[in-house]
Amino acid sequence: MDDQHLEPGKYLHTLAYRCTPALVGDATVFVRRLDVESAKLWSNFTAQCRKRFGKVEAQAPYTIATTVLQVITGGYVYFEPNGAAPFLVSRQSIDSNLLCKAFALTHGLVLGEQVEMIDLRQPPELAQRIARTPERELVLSEQLRAVKGAQPDAPNWLYRSVGWGLAERLAALPFRLSNGREIQFRPDTTGGLVALEDPWENESGGRYAVCRTAVNLKTLPNVHHPVLLLDARVSRISSSLIFSSTALAIQPGNGRPVLEVKLNGRGGAKAIPRQALQALGRLEMDYSILQSIAERSQREQQLRERARALKEKLQFPREHPGQIWPIPAKSYQHPIGTGVGMHHLRILHSHVDAVFGDDTQALIFRQSTAMSLPRRPTDPENISSQELKRRKEERERTGSGGPLRRRGTLFPSAESLCASVDQAGFKKLRIACLWYRDETRQRMLQTFCRAFGLDPAGLDTEEAVELDLYQGRITVVFHYLPDFLRPSRRRDRAEALGAAGASLRSRDGALVSAWCETEVPDSDDFPDLDTRDLAELDAKPQTKAVLARLDIPSQYLKGRGKEGVIQPRDEDHPAEMALLDLYRSLGVADERISNALRAKGDFPVDQIAHVGVHVRQQNRRFGEKGEPKVVITATALVPPQASQGPWSLLGWSSTNPVWRPYRSAQNAFHTHPYPEPSAEKTSYRQKWDGAADMVERALGDLADELDGVQYTVTVDAQSARRMWDGLQNMRLGEPSTRAGAAGNRSRYQLPGARLGADAPIAVVRLNTEDEEVPQPVSVTQVVKKDGVDPKEKDTSTLLFEVETDFGTPAWLLCNVPRAYDGSGAGRLGGKRTRWEAEKSVQSEVRSERRRGEMPHNFYAMTATEILPIGGPSDEVREALAAMTARLCHQTLFWSDRARYPVPLHAARQMDLDHPQYRRDVADTEPGSGDGDEGGETLE
Template sequence: MISTLAFLFPYSALGKITLYPLNNEFGQAWSSLPTYGDAKNGKPRRPPYAGLASALSAVSGQPVVLMPHTYEPADDDFAQPAVAVTTKPFDPWTLSTAVREWERRVRKGDDANTLAPLLAAAEVEHPQLASFVRGAEDGTPHAPGWFYRVAAWNFAQRLARTPLLIPNGPRMRRIHWRMDTQGSLISWDNVTQRTTLKPKRTGYALHKLDFRVITQPGEPLFALHVLPTFSRLATHWASTRTAFIEHGGHKNTLLRLPIGHTKNSDGQWVPYARNYAAEVLEACDMDFTTWPTNDDLAQLRGQMRALVPAPIPHVLGKGVGTRFNKILADHITDTFKRPTIIQVGFEATDVELTRPTKGAVTRADLDHALAATGSETVRIIALYNDGTTRKRMSEALAAYTTTPDQPLDCGDHQDHRLSQRLVVRFHRLRALDHAEQVDWDSELEFLDQFHDDAVNGAWVETIWNPKPTKREREAGQHRHDHKRDLRRALYERDIVSQFLARQSPPEPDDATEADTDTDAEAPKDYKAINALRDLLFRLGCVDDRLRHVTELKDEPILVGIHLRQQRVSNRRPGAADRTQMVEVLTALHTSNDPDRPWHLHSYDHHTHDWRPQAVAEAAFGRRAIGREGHARHEEGALLARQHIESALKILPSDRPLIIFVDTEACRTIWPGLQNVRFGKGPLPGDDLRTETRSVAVVAINTSYGEVPTPVENTTSPRKNPKRPPKPQERLYRRTTSTGHTSWYIAQASRTYDGFGGAGSIGGLHTRFTLPKEDWSLQRKDWHSFTATQITVPHAAQHDPEQLAALAAQLCHQSLSWDARTRHPVPLHVAGAMDRAHPEYRGPSMETAHMPETDEVQGGE
């Protein structure tokens, strides 16, 4: 049994709320508000409901939501009617004054005062939150969108009343929580601090508990997921977006405000509270706290603390560790006695997950695996500038020669055959070290000499996160990162790529010592080995490792459908003019014939055809990343569904299909993936199902907020009384009272399992109680257990548990590395193609610049 940080709670535990119903007249008044931007040079936009809710939270010191009151997904954030929901009634004068001032600011000083009278006239209600739930008896509970936030507030308020007791030797460490105006709990008075001497830096972090109320497939009760984070604090205001404020009148609640930045009269960037929160506080005669200086933040002075804006170097790592999760789970169970809540758990099945094949494709299997590319010849083009990198590449490639202990003995600019199908060609490319942008079309002209039918892949040296030299720093310069531009230029030539970060050559003393120790075995260059494995994976190389761990007698085609919505801007960086859908489809063709390798194809949207993996990736990478008009909702969702359905129809019609989809990304496109209509709405492949053709659908959910976080394996003996036992390598399941089963795979990360005591330090200690002699381990990321949820909305002619086992095994035995992937192979390959696109989460490419015809670090 796996216990988790998710809890089912009876409807009697939901409590009451304070609700202000807002009629259509309020909606009409809201729609008459002008567009505005509360940031200097900000893009004007229609005022969101959340703007006023943020201002009301500031003056009331309590969480507030203002949202449409609808049971269906609200495609329009301003749908009518709406409700304002909070924890207790507003003071009438404060409410009217705050709303009037906020509207006046939006209208640039025009005191129209259209909203405040309507909100003040609303008849305040105090209903039971459970009264808004529908469909519970059928195992499909659902409620208006605002319900889920408010239910989490009530739970957080109750939990905050009891301090968390953490064993600290013979004593207990008491952690008192403060709730913020978004419903999170903050360890405000219990700050973790670490100082380094070289360089001289001090960092701070808080423990934060977020709460998310969600549904589970077939579960009549709502589940509350507790999401602990180790939130690091900023020591300067640059780029910060969120601040917590402790200010007078609301000592039990912290204000969480979005932060913007603008220039003052001296030309310096200074922070301000978004949504006119400071101005609204001043209008209500409330003293807004003084903005701390950068020095104040660096020394944790004042009433305000800001979160670090993004993943940046910090003296403290991320994560709270598994021991903290175990203590927290026990605390929640002990705190909520009346009514009793139920901790969600997974039961073990008889399905054991195995990984019989590890390591790279062997030399004996190489040509058989390369046959999956569909080409007689596969060429690796090794592009380098540093001699050490060339040596590393040749040593990694030597594994596919008859002398694997010796580096390749070959020159540049000519093909060197390693096996019947694999050739390699080295080429020194000095432009790789240029600090400025490079004309890669000119630099890569030598690649145009290839006129054979070989599949080509480039193995490219790169300076990973290149740091400027002292001279460049003094001049305000920085080296250009060539990976995006170079990858696109290679795609233009139908060449997929994988980058290898340069390493410094060994120090002379180290080299001398290694030469004298003749018995010492040189350490393996795993970075080069893994980069080569990933390049072969991108080329479409598939050996028999997947065949060995699956039993697929009817030779199905395994399809992966990867969807992602990307923001697009044609103007300044950071702005989003529109969104577009990224759609990547892959198909893994299985075979029972040992002489025929499984092979990968991907769908080319331009030619409307399924093409070999490397060819399809190059075609995908050289064109605009998204599809115009496709979206997650309404007409855009219908267009995406129809387009993907037409792609599936091209696959061989005499083969069964097993389609793997990402639940979170796809459920608005296919409503049959949603818990409220699970398996009863549209699903992928609906148009392909016949009496003689099987089309199954397997949904994979890896969302941290939706899949319960494993706490411990309660059936395993404890080797250490402190450390929670980790999950086993097997398939788990959970069956609800309505008879619906979901399956799970749970795991500890590779970091948790390895790297000595540093990897699993969070299993023995909490960040509150780490011994001083181990204090340096605060800089590490502390890992917790994770889980993947597998559901089967349509099993076709298969046993649902067999499909779940197949999905789990295709995560556990990946194509090119020795650990588990988040998604089964076909879905993982599709995601890897998306991440390798030059415009992945980057600036958009204009369609007009695309030809008319046809990195992720580590492919796994």
Template sequence: MPVPATRPCLDVLAYRCTPALLDGATVHLRQFPTSVTSLWTLLDRQYKDIVKREEAQAPHSVLTGALRCLTGGYVFFDPKQGLLATRRPLDDDTLRDAFTLLHGLVLGQHPDDIDLNRPTPLAERVAETLQQERLLADYLITPHGPHTPASATPGRQPDAANWVYSTVAWDLAHRLAQHTWRVDDQDIALRPDSSGGLIAWQQPWSNKAGTAHALARVRLALKTLPNVADPILVVSSQATRISRTMAYARTVLAEQAEATLPIVEVEMAGRGRVRRIHRMSLQTLARLGMDHSVLHNIQKRVEAEHGTDARDDNQPTTEAETEPAGLGPIRPVQGKTFSFPVGRGVGMHHLRELDHHIGQVLSPTPLTIVQDSRARGFKQLPQAELSVQPGDIVRSLDAMDYPHLRLVCLWYRDEMRQRMIHGLASVFGLDPQTIDPAEGIPVPLDAGRVSAVFHCVPDFLVHGPTAGQETAITHIPSLKKEPATLVGVWAETEFDAAAEEEDTVPPADGTGTASGPGPDEDAKHQARRTLARLGFVSQFTADRKEAKRTKPNGKKTDHQVVLSLLDLCRSLGIIDRRIDQVMVDAIGPHTADQVAHCGIHVRRQSRQGKDRTAKICVTASVLKPPTAPGGAWTLHGWSYTHRRWELYHQAQAAFHADAYPTGKMTDFDDDNRGLKTVAQHIDQALADLGDYLDGAPYTVTVDGVATRRLWLGLHNRRQGQQPTRNSTWLPASTLAARERPLAVVRINKDMDEVPRPIRVSHRAADGTVARTNKVTNLLYRVEPDFDSPTWLLATVPPQFDGAGAGRLGEAITRWSASHGSSDPDNRRKNEVRPNWYSMTATEIYPIVTAGPAGTGENPDTAPIEPQSLALAAARLCHQTLAWANRTRYPVPLHAAQQMDLDHPQYRRTALTDSPGGDALADATTQDAPDRERP
């Protein structure tokens, strides 16, 4: 009897959110009239005037925190949308008093001077607004649902109200918490938290000594996918480490007095070592008769620890300090660190068992995600084959019209000089014993096309107040620009152990102490800036790191040297033949080698110094097809500080030569006006790109999260809508049709939004599962309910799949992990300390903009198949320029981002103080609610 055909389907931790799933869940809702929003706007204006900062906003989070203590934990308040939602009913008098207190405190009144018997007009109107218990399902607007408006058209995207996306997890988390999770023959009790997630509060993961702990957390979030009729419940799980002290804690988890109430997640106010509960929140609760709230208890612990603040963090903790830092009712969340006895990540088995538990309790409807029929050839490149090929260098030199490449090697220790010599010898097939370059004398490496020259410049490369100054290299003739020579600088850098530790906090005065060199003493960054001003790109290599595991009689490879050479080649715009091998799919009427691919990187910078206006950083690159048969692809760049398309190494040097603009770059401010002008500047850059490419067709790739506030046409709920003429709907929408890209490819790599893969199920026609695969690296298509689909590129992290990785977490959860043993008769590996990895996915959504299928108006362009765009993007993620493994971005977008990451100032301008803070979607504007609907 023939075996029925099966099709591989990707199983993910994401489910359709249908009315049946919500199962009668309700919230208590107050929808305020316009008079309330107008009064709030007035209060906000008064607050700006008081603090004298235009970007400041009246702290409504103070009110939200206080109301959580009063209502048991679940509160959603959006003053701009005029809405308050709670899980429990909220007394009118309590609400009136809370708003009266907030109003007075915001205007600078002492809490004892605020008369609660004389409520403000804002408080009166808020309390008078009718509170109604509403079924969440009534607001789950979908194209086929029972509550769909009569005006809805076929193919309409799900468009539930904002507050639904923020409150739908409340009831689901409680339903899951009512059932014990049976996993690894253990009963795990999950408790709900105030964010709508779950925590294994009483069953932590601890080190052998019981002095360090992490908590298993489950997050539930409602999102959308393009052209899928139902909103999607995206589930994720992670290990949250608990700090032993409150120092630097940005988030605190706290248990409420009643065990039935959710664990409260509290965001601390302030910056630096000592962070506190917002003063207004404590004053509000005190006046409302709550002197012993969760917030008060957290603040008491802060004050108790602040008295012993002088003790150095590296000193051992005393017994008295260890107890409150353990598993008490208040648990500060550990900041980023590489050094913690309990590793990050939960592993694949944990996620699969969580999926099973959710299926048993909620019986959700899964997504249908099938393997793309053309997604083949995603083989991993062996590490041994990852190296620079001399033939590829010559091809790229020819394509860029350079007769010669000079590698200038700067060093100050002989060990690094020898490593550089061996690295170059291995690339060009030379005997390192025959290479002994004299100071400043070029050494030919490849038939006269490539040479290297060595210079010992300790004053230039060693950290200190004179590091990186141009005077230290003015005597070097090889660092003079020559029109016929491409120059790349390969330099030694002093290893900075402090900079490698993520939990290292720079001193407030900016000096270089235990936290490493200060910004003006860091030789790497100062040298890179100096070299860029001379017109040269650079790559730095630190001390050699020995591999933890070495195969018997195995060859030791200096991976740092190999990878730094690859990075230098990427900075120089060297494109190897691997790119040719993956550019195989025609795009509409165009062959693969006729279409250029542009990537636009956008990042929101942190505020700097006295300039209180956050800026937007924009860089771009384009992968240009060969101009002659058999020729190499070329890489070109653009930046917002040097608005001209040129070869990638020239664009990168020009960008790195200058500081990030501050106050004078008003067109790139992160505000409503700035966003529109930024989009217009990018459109002008694309118009210039069209001229630069001589009218050749091109595509544009962007990160959908980072650019969500720039282009409304990227939003899921806007799909299928027609833009207004000459609007900044999508990149290049303001340009003439002939100047627009063939398509815009939206990438999303945010694992809080992208469904997490857990396995592949081979399903028969009747839906039964014939067999499963635990991991996959292929491309999968999310089956749409209408219009074009989305693709997911599943990826197995190399740390999970690599040699000697052990695949921790594949068969057990951390509750069953071994603490290890050094007993000679029973040796066991410590499974608690290492990080555990699981599969990830990159969402790829092509939006065709040319021809009848797109939003363009060019009738001469044939329709383009979205699948070909998804395949090209996936292959450009898989086949990188300078890495053996995948990147989360396709080559053009990755190269554009790397220009920014390599900037000498990047570390000081990245928004590290808030997770995901560099996404423009974080700010709230009228058109930004799609942060819940990526």
């Protein structure tokens, strides 16, 4: 970005660059485009696999062939047999005879043939047709010609292969740190980079993590060229291969990329795909690297079996990974934190400029003038510079240690809560606190004191006696219910409520809610139980279902963690957030929402309703059968009829498709299991068209409820684009068609587009996916038009408009994690990379002690992409983008920002709070030696 040619304003630097012909240079790849008959044969092969394995959604395991071809050709191979344009792309030319044998072996091995019995002289027709498909050497730059006024129309194989050459060029120049140290990266077969020569290690030694840099090619709305997105992350290295999902392997020979290998098997039995070894052996190719992975897997499984036989704790050796670097299957506890930090990303930004020079064209993001952040109750008070100076002088004179800027309260006012309760048709709010540890009861009580300004001195509660929190209109009652709340095998949770049932009944016009203690079942408490069955003992989903059937909104507070009973020393943030989330479950939209939605321009965003639609596919868990389930929830934030009245929150779900007050809609949703898929056999397209049709009917019903009030619809791009074609960048601006298009396109263009006069005035598409949203790096403020003396800033929380080539722009809302910018956060990663992390210092002098930085998370800015689609004008779309940003800035459930605005967050939370949505906890990796227990106990 050349500051000298920019108009005055604030500009965001990101790791996003136009992928132009000049950037890729003369790079080429070899492509085979499969014809219709070959694609049909592959589809038949997939059907044979599904029949053999008894899995409805099984795919033919083509990774056998690609692994074989990667080892033979050096690594760069990608095969996409499905979709509208199936292809095989590679960096090197692949001999057709070899290709035929690789797919013949894949076909035979998958269908159960012995490898030595497969006749390579008579390969199946599928292998023959793939091998006969013409291979063409194509120049990448020729596929990147921009078409004026149109989205890029590059072929899919380009998106999969363009990173190969770019990563090699980025790896050719050392990554230079601020202290002069040079880090050497290697390209990997995914098209990214990995720093295996310079891993990060914990202070006690033996545990490792590596830096991986992703190089992805994506599209952004209304930008001519595909966009190159870079990002860096920490990949923790597992102590074991058999509990890992993938492995990075250093191939023999010079100039070969690091091979990423997918591992097969369950639990502690992961290994290299056996068929790939058999195929390479039959072809008499060098597969020593894969054989090394297989041998390590065998050694570790033998070690595990020995520990099981002797009933000892499993402990894998702590040693440098060497040639094989396993990556864990899930996020276990690890002595090295996550995230590379802001400073690392800024160096990466400079590294890209150094490698590609003038060939880089960074995207331009300029601050949006439409957004002004609402003042939140928790923000520091807004005082003049004169008053700030006076307070500073007074503090220096008196020695007072008080803050210069006092922060407001986290909680909505009691008056605002009462107004929302009145609007819902009730006279008072009663919160039933259900507990079984006195420490948790005290935490709840202290939180109420902070929320309502009560003096905790001498304040206590009697069992089952209401305590007045505010003028008799907000009360709390405590009930000791260990049998109801503790983890156990009991099934009579409803009966265990006992006398507390009276407090949970709505009487005298009371709106009732429940705040409950909970804990995640621990394997130490149930030593005879398989860890996979611990979820069955979890009281939270069971009790939540009981309370939902009583139409009682509920929220939970964890009373015990890994370290024992939780007793916060300072501010009890978990308890405060739990109480705020309880208000959200009640559907309370207090004055914070009114403030955030107050109109800032000519378009009255405070006079229209705002709908959020959440969609998720519930995949089968281990042991489950049948098709994946589709879960849909929605909310509507509805403006008040009176100008000073409270907003109301409505809810809807696919299991109870009726609009009703949010608390009732959530309870109705939680009363039923997740919706079962249709008994009729449906295709992928039919399933998602059916989901879109359900939302269409819901929006039509809502339009009747709103009685002429206009509304917007907000959706998440990742989950919703399979339902509505118009959300995809390639389809932006296309007219809606009732019958849909040929192929796999949806019958629906946009949510509510067929409702005519009842359609939404605009659809707001959000994207928070790291692989698709530009990574912010820093901000430059240009004061003068000639760019002299620009001001640099490390972070920003502003809204930036993307400079597009045509059409409606998208906006990026920059977010600074609270853990990075909060009080006492230390801003880890702000000035140093992990290679420069400070070590811990032990000292008898307290001021000299220091905690090591490597175990902690290094934070960086994140971004939310906001794209309003439709709307009567550019001004309206910009106003809607700013409104969405304000509803991310001001949340219902905590003091800081969220990635999703209030309506979409509330809809999403209905799903995440469902009794069937299982809680996940970062557990200790088996055999790693991390944590107190030092490994997995095997019996």
